[in-house]
Amino acid sequence: MHKLTIPFAVGLLGLPTPALAETPMDPAEIDRAVMQFTGAAIGQPGGARLAVDRRMRLNACGAPLQLEWYGSNRDSVQVRCPDAGWRIYVAVAQLPQAGEPGGGEIAISRGETVSIIVEGGGFSLSRQAVAMEEGAVGSWIKVRPTQDKKADPVRAQVVRPGQVAVRLR
Structure with a gap:
């Protein structure tokens, strides 16, 4: 009579063996994705308030994570993994506005070359x-693409020094 080893016997029953069990999603990978999406580090204005809780156990995601702003004030980032069937919300540290402590200082000067981010559904x-006006974080200024000197300026919101954004939603 043959003896069956435990992993083999469990495999015959169709149950996952510990060696074959799916590894959980690395929370640091979610942190990196949120940081790249927001353009700001954890704890910085515009970035995640806190790192994703390391105790959370989410199934590994076999496809790229899907991130989008959530909330009318864009105060969270929704992170989804459709193939694993989970979604979480990461709180975002709000940017200071003019008149608040840390707000009101000029973040972008007229004539400065800036990065403009255009975001839409997906x-x-x-x-x-090039900035056509100066502005503090949270203010709206006119910018013109550097590659097209004849293009009309567009209004974009100052996100942080050197970066403005246009959100098409």
Whole structure:
């Protein structure tokens, strides 16, 4: 009579063996994705308030994570993994506005080359632009793409020094 080893016997029953069990999602990978999406580090204005809780056990995601702003004030980032069937919300540290402590200082000067981020439903584009006005974080200024001197200026919101954003939603 043959003896069956435990992993083999469990495999015959169709149950996962410990060696074959799916590894959980690395929370640091979610942190990196949120940091790249927001353009700011954890704890910085515009970035995640806190790192993703390391005690959380989410199934590994076999596809790229899907991130989008959540909430009318864009105060969270929704992170989804459709193939694993989970979604979490990461709180974002709000940017200071003019008149608040830390707000009101000029973050972008007129004539400065800035990065302009254009975001819409499921996409994000980035290119270089020239600031036509100065502005503090949270204010709206006119910028013009550097590659097209004849293009009309667009209004974009100052996100942080050197970066403005246009959100198409």
